[in-house]
Amino acid sequence: MFELILNVLLWLGLAYTYAFHVLEAPVPVKVLRNPYALKPDVWPNVIIVLLLICVTINIVRIVVKNRGKAEFSLGAFFASVGAFFASRLFLGIVIVVATCFVLEPLGFMGTCFLMLFFYGMLLGERKVVRLFVFSILITLLLYVVFSVLLSVNLPRGTIPQARNFALWLESVVSQAQSLI
Amino acid sequence: MSTFALLQSGFSVLMDPYVFFMVVMAIVMGTIFGALPGVSSTMAVALGLPFTYSMEPVPAIVFLVAIYCSAITGGSITAILFKIPGVPSSAPTTFDGYPMAQRGEAGKALGVALGASAVGGLFSAFCMLLLSPQLTQAALSFGPSDLFAITFMGLSILACLDSSNILRTIISGLFGLLLACVGQDKMYAVQRMTFGSKELLAGLEMIPVLIGVFAVTEVLKQTRKSDRLDAKQGVGGGRVNTKMPSLAEWLKIKWVMLRCSIIGTIIGILPGAGATIASFLCYSTETKFSKHPEKFGTGIIDGIAASETANNAATGGAMVPLLSLGIPGGNAAAVMMSALVLKGVQLGPLLLTNQPQYLSATFASMLVTNILMVIVAMGIAKVFAKILAIPYSYLGPIIVMLAIIGSYATNMSIADVKIMAIAGIVGLIFAVCRFNSAAMILGLVLGEICENNFSRAYTISRADLLGMFSRPIAGTLMALSIALLVYPIVASFFRKKKPSANA
Numbered sequence: 001m002f003e004l005i006l007n008v009l010l011w012l013g014l015a016y017t018y019a020f021h022v023l024e025a026p027v028p029v030k031v032l033r034n035p036y037a038l039k040p041d042v043w044p045n046v047i048i049v050l051l052l053i054c055v056t057i058n059i060v061r062i063v064v065k066n067r068g069k070a071e072f073s074l075g076a077f078f079a080s081v082g083a084f085f086a087s088r089l090f091l092g093i094v095i096v097v098a099t100c101f102v103l104e105p106l107g108f109m110g111t112c113f114l115m116l117f118f119y120g121m122l123l124g125e126r127k128v129v130r131l132f133v134f135s136i137l138i139t140l141l142l143y144v145v146f147s148v149l150l151s152v153n154l155p156r157g158t159i160p161q162a163r164n165f166a167l168w169l170e171s172v173v174s175q176a177q178s179l180i
Numbered sequence: 181m182s183t184f185a186l187l188q189s190g191f192s193v194l195m196d197p198y199v200f201f202m203v204v205m206a207i208v209m210g211t212i213f214g215a216l217p218g219v220s221s222t223m224a225v226a227l228g229l230p231f232t233y234s235m236e237p238v239p240a241i242v243f244l245v246a247i248y249c250s251a252i253t254g255g256s257i258t259a260i261l262f263k264i265p266g267v268p269s270s271a272p273t274t275f276d277g278y279p280m281a282q283r284g285e286a287g288k289a290l291g292v293a294l295g296a297s298a299v300g301g302l303f304s305a306f307c308m309l310l311l312s313p314q315l316t317q318a319a320l321s322f323g324p325s326d327l328f329a330i331t332f333m334g335l336s337i338l339a340c341l342d343s344s345n346i347l348r349t350i351i352s353g354l355f356g357l358l359l360a361c362v363g364q365d366k367m368y369a370v371q372r373m374t375f376g377s378k379e380l381l382a383g384l385e386m387i388p389v390l391i392g393v394f395a396v397t398e399v400l401k402q403t404r405k406s407d408r409l410d411a412k413q414g415v416g417g418g419r420v421n422t423k424m425p426s427l428a429e430w431l432k433i434k435w436v437m438l439r440c441s442i443i444g445t446i447i448g449i450l451p452g453a454g455a456t457i458a459s460f461l462c463y464s465t466e467t468k469f470s471k472h473p474e475k476f477g478t479g480i481i482d483g484i485a486a487s488e489t490a491n492n493a494a495t496g497g498a499m500v501p502l503l504s505l506g507i508p509g510g511n512a513a514a515v516m517m518s519a520l521v522l523k524g525v526q527l528g529p530l531l532l533t534n535q536p537q538y539l540s541a542t543f544a545s546m547l548v549t550n551i552l553m554v555i556v557a558m559g560i561a562k563v564f565a566k567i568l569a570i571p572y573s574y575l576g577p578i579i580v581m582l583a584i585i586g587s588y589a590t591n592m593s594i595a596d597v598k599i600m601a602i603a604g605i606v607g608l609i610f611a612v613c614r615f616n617s618a619a620m621i622l623g624l625v626l627g628e629i630c631e632n633n634f635s636r637a638y639t640i641s642r643a644d645l646l647g648m649f650s651r652p653i654a655g656t657l658m659a660l661s662i663a664l665l666v667y668p669i670v671a672s673f674f675r676k677k678k679p680s681a682n683a
Contacts, residue, residue, distance in 0.1 A: 003613045017373060025371040036643045038635040040370040044361040047354055054351045061347070092403035093605060096396060096580060100601045103584070104594045115584075116577040123403065125573035134574060142581060150216075150227065152589045 001077035004062045011055045018048045088122055095119050107157025107166050108147075112139040148173055186309065190540030194548060199239045202231075204556075206246035207549055211557045213247070214254025215266045215564060217391055217586030221455065222511040224251035229519055237523040238537055242545040244516045249301050249495050249546055250553045252455055256293040256488055257561045260286060262579055264395040264586070268625075269455035269491035271390050272463040272483070275618055278398075279479030290561050291425050292481045293488045294554045296437055300489035301550035303441035304448065304496020309543040312504045315449055315497075322450060324636035325648045329657035330447075331630040334461040335622065336665040345614060346669055352616040356623020357630070359384055366628065367635050379595035386456075388587035388596040389624060392603025393610075393617050395583040399576045400608050425481060433485040436466055444490035448497020454510040455491040455498075460625055462490035468664055477618065496546060503531060503539050 023041045031037045066072040084090055099115045106114075116135035125131045146152040156166035194200055206228060213224035228247040232240035255266030260277030273293060280289035307315060335353065362373045363383030374380040440462040447458035466486040467473045476483050494510075501507040506527030508514035520527060531538060567575060587600035610617045637654075641647040649655045 006613055021373050027370055031368050036639045038638045040365040040368050043631045047358045051354045058347055089404040092400050096601050100597045112581055119577035120573045123573035123576050146585055153592055
């Protein structure tokens with residue numbers, strides 16, 4: 001049932017895109033006047049139409065194949081949705097998505113540490129102190145490899161405390177570099 | 181200058197102990213940079229640029245070429261061990277490399293990847309030395325319709341990627357092609373399918389999507405299982421067996437490597453194409469040439485050899501137009517070009533006539549690099565493999581963090597990190613619904629070049645669709661592609677009919 005619902009949602013999304021979002025700005029007049037120019041909406045429109053046809057066939061195939069099966073019902077679907085929200089997978093997705101959103105305000109150091117610690121816990125690590133120390137060490141290692149050695153400007157964070165900590169760390173690194 | 185004299189002058193440059201030492205350093209740097217997710221081969225060459233400031237022009241190009249070649253090879257290490265393609269051109273290596281690593285055959289997979297990389301790199305280096313002017317002329321004769329036909333041939337793999345699931349594979353491929361349309365179109369800069377997001381105006385960056393679909397999806401799948409990576413599941417408890425594949429296995433893939441070396445070199449020469457397109461195209465070509473296409477993606481050495489031979493062959497190809505005409509064949513070649521321009525070198529058609537040492541030194545560097553990097557990369561792979569000995573509760577979060585840094589480092593953009601996370605979730609949904617992530621990535625990689633060349637060819641042929649394919653190369657390739665696209669569909673239709681007829 002999940003597959004069917006996803007395919008229906010995909011179909012609706014494609015139809016919506018076809019209707020409203022293929023072109024989001026006016027086509028230049030010189031392109032419109034040129035009979036030999038391929039208009040910018042033609043290629044995506046052709047792909048969307050092909051996709052709509054293929055997804056429709058797929059929906060029909062799913063319905064025909066699963067008709068009459070006990071698990072192919074809305075009740076079974078809602079039960080599986082409930083189980084999904086209580087699963088580790090859902091928490092994993094939440095942590096990954098949350099990491100992307102806190103990266104800017106919290107900066108690399110804080111985000112990396114929290115991500116390593118909480119995802120480690122999620123994956124079943126019960127030795128909290130060891131995981132805590134490991135998370136700090138890996139955060140520092142990744143910082144040194146990417147920020148110091150490869151000069152990647154990792155985000156400092158927009159929260160004052162996070163930003164001040166990143167600036168302090170950078171000053172420590174530059175002092176160490178000048179000593180070396 | 182004779183070929184022998186060219187060789188002599190090239191190797192005389194490398195005989196200088198300082199230059200040789202710098203080449204070895206470049207191989208180590210390039211392999212490590214290539215293995216790190218998000219550090220593309222172009223970025224690796226750019227990171228090596230500051231080291232060349234104090235060098236003479238010829239050692240500088242020798243150094244940068246060594247970084248370029250080894251970075252492309254280094255990408256295969258993480259692709260095989262962690263399913264994270266270090267460079268985008270190693271993405272097809274994950275299809276067969278990672279399943280082999282999971283079966284405890286990481287040593288063999290790495291051996292094939294490194295050996296095939298060396299073969300591809302050496303083949304293209306010889307082509308570059310012996311056939312530079314001819315190859316350049318041939319490449320310049322390729323028009324937009326020919327380029328479209330080549331990319332369309334790559335797309336015709338869609339029907340072969342998973343013959344038991346053709347419809348879902350085609351949907352996945354078309355979805356990838358649609359994703360490639362997001363942002364301003366490259367011909368007229370008209371905004372398409374951005375849904376009001378400024379971040380999407382420049383289009384979907386390939387690296388975050390690749391990392392998301394391959395690395396993040398894999399970690400999420402492991403989270404669902406929520407167990408620890410057993411030593412047997414990994415690569416022998418963190419030890420990589422350095423045993424190379426047997427002679428019989430090498431002989432089995434000799435034609436794969438030859439075909440992919442030729443195709444990879446040609447694709448490398450074509451402007452706008454490059455190692456990524458070469459590796460995907462060769463992987464697709466090999467699924468068609470193979471007697472067992474259904475085994476591709478399950479962990480066979482043919483798939484690794486196809487991808488790795490092609491992407492390394494493209495490195496030599498990319499150097500051909502740079503040295504012959506002063507036109508960079510790809511982004512990494514453009515960085516090398518800027519390094520030479522900084523040194524005051526006059527690039528152009530007269531470079532090889534007046535200063536043939538650039539060609540010979542580049543050739544010598546590629547020769548030495550492609551041989552030495554097998555040893556260096558195997559050593560680095562061993563270090564990387566140690567990471568697999570640690571429990572997954574520690575390794576999984578590290579992979580996610582590497583994926584985040586890799587996506588961010590491409591453009592220093594948080595939006596790319598968000599795109600990576602979305603791609604990871606989409607990859608998971610694809611896996612649950614039995615759609616094909618590899619087909620989606622193929623569509624995304626080839627989509628832009630396919631549309632742009634189709635649009636150009638359409639305008640040049642004055643909107644005559646049949647006229648577009650009247651050129652011999654384009655016509656032949658399109659006919660071949662359509663036959664290859666239709667054949668599996670028709671074959672599966674007849675396979676279904678046969679049992680009922682027998683009954």
